[in-house]
Amino acid sequence: MVNFNFTNFLFDKRISAPELAKKLKVSYVGVWEMQKRGTIKLSFLRQLESIFGDCSDYIIKEEENQVA
Numbered sequence: 568m569v570n571f572n573f574t575n576f577l578f579d580k581r582i583s584a585p586e587l588a589k590k591l592k593v594s595y596v597g598v599w600e601m602q603k604r605g606t607i608k609l610s611f612l613r614q615l616e617s618i619f620g621d622c623s624d625y626i627i628k629e630e631e632n633q634v635a
């Protein structure tokens with residue numbers, strides 16, 4: 568699983584979760600859960616990159632994710 572800033576991704580791409588689900592042919596509930604959880608599978612990241620290009624700006628690195 569990859570920590571992913573889904574909210575910023577959707578905002579920057581100007582697309583809603585239901586629109587993304589339709590474009591990727593996945594359920595809206597699945598997209599909503601990924602957004603809520605903040606993680607996505609690597610295969611889903613590849614799907615996103617095949618449509619939207621480089622998505623590395625939205626990957627949250629481990630050291631940023633940890634609280635001191």
